[in-house]
Amino acid sequence: MAAITTEIIKELRVKTGAGIMDCKEALAESKGDIEQSIVYLRKKGLATAEKRAGKATSEGCIQSYIHLGGKIGAMVEVNCETDFVAKTEDMATFVKNLAMHVVAANPVGVSSEDISEEMVNKERDIYRVQAAETGKPANVIEKIIDGKIKKFYKDNCLLEQQYVKDPNITISDLINDMITKTGEKITIKRFARFQIGEK
Numbered sequence: 001m002a003a004i005t006t007e008i009i010k011e012l013r014v015k016t017g018a019g020i021m022d023c024k025e026a027l028a029e030s031k032g033d034i035e036q037s038i039v040y041l042r043k044k045g046l047a048t049a050e051k052r053a054g055k056a057t058s059e060g061c062i063q064s065y066i067h068l069g070g071k072i073g074a075m076v077e078v079n080c081e082t083d084f085v086a087k088t089e090d091m092a093t094f095v096k097n098l099a100m101h102v103v104a105a106n107p108v109g110v111s112s113e114d115i116s117e118e119m120v121n122k123e124r125d126i127y128r129v130q131a132a133e134t135g136k137p138a139n140v141i142e143k144i145i146d147g148k149i150k151k152f153y154k155d156n157c158l159l160e161q162q163y164v165k166d167p168n169i170t171i172s173d174l175i176n177d178m179i180t181k182t183g184e185k186i187t188i189k190r191f192a193r194f195q196i197g198e199k
Contacts, residue, residue: 004032012037022180041180042173059086060189065099071196074102077189085182094178097165102191107158110188115156123152158188 004027012023012034022041030036060079067073076099080086109115127148131141154160159172169177171188178186 059083061086061091061095063095063099065103067103072103074099074193076191079187079189081184085184101164102193104164105161108156110158112153112157
């Protein structure tokens with residue numbers, strides 16, 4: 001077991017943004033292992049997120065990101081519980097990073113509920129034609145289509161996308177980390193992406 005020093009607590013705080021007591025607890029549970037402590041804090045963040053799920057988010061922050069040359073940009077609105085959190089530097093940076101992600105990853109909607117049935121059915125039809133060409137039985141074809149629809153959601157729903165700055169986590173993970181950091185419910189309300197020449 002690695003010794004839990006002030007330095008290791010500080011390092012964990014810098015990496016996760018968690019409070020001193022949470023860092024101490026995570027390091028004690030993980031026998032001083034930094035990587036395991038990060039996992040422990042992330043799991044705890046999910047528990048915090050679930051606890052706060054019913055809270056109202058009537059405050060928030062809007063940030064934009066314009067890519068070099070001004071040809072492409074995005075605006076994102078993120079809501080939280082208090083004005084205090086909405087006005088922090090951390091929140092502004094978090095929302096700006098989300099806007100940058102929207103520019104790079106071009107999601108269709110925040111979650112699967114935002115993607116129209118029409119669009120999903122159109123994709124399903126394309127996958128059905130592709131799968132039929134394999135000559136596989138109908139039940140296998142349906143499984144192939146379901147798998148491709150799952151991937152379609154993963155690629156097009158903002159919450160399910162891999163974060164462009166760290167592909168090891170999803171946007172959903174990023175929000176849960178922010179919930180852990182702020183102790184408040186955080187939700188992405190909406191986004192808009194603009195590109196010169198696009199309808």
